[in-house]
């Protein structure tokens with residue numbers, strides 16, 4: 001089995017966590033996790049039942065050679081992790097194996113996402129990632145419009161007002177140019 005990145009480097013078995021075996025590339029330090037090995041490891045950690053993931057639209061960056069599954073030669077599909085994780089994870093839609101580049105497993109572990117790999121590829125997770133991106137984009141727009149400090153005040157005020165039983169009266173007061181005059 002050869003590295004999907006280096007192509008001509010053979011992968012060798014390595015235990016990356018107790019009871020979790022991966023095929024590792026000594027050259028680029030990437031790791032290949034089969035779904036069976038990963039799921040067995042999850043089960044050995046007494047996790048909840050593994051949810052099978054549904055198929056999701058492909059997204060392959062244009063400027064990179066497509067990576068092929070080292071086992072079944074299908075094109076690996078890239079998935080966003082969200083939660084400010086800067087990299088994408090490659091996965092084979094056929095055998096559900098996962099390719100992690102150098103350091104990615106360690107980053108996922110630090111963020112306690114290493115036990116969620118089987119969730120990341122579900123529609124639900126991917127939709128949450130998209131929602132998170134939209135929220136971040138809109139927040140940035142409002143911060144540019146109002147200024148960061150003022151926007152924080154506005155958010156706080158809106159939250160307070162929405163929970164107030166005199167919301168409409170407060171709004172009317174604010175919009176009234178002379179609320180203290182008859």
Ligand SMILES: [Zn+2]
Nearest residue numbers: 003006025028
């Ligand atoms: Zn490699």
Ligand SMILES: [Zn+2]
Nearest residue numbers: 069072092095
């Ligand atoms: Zn495959």
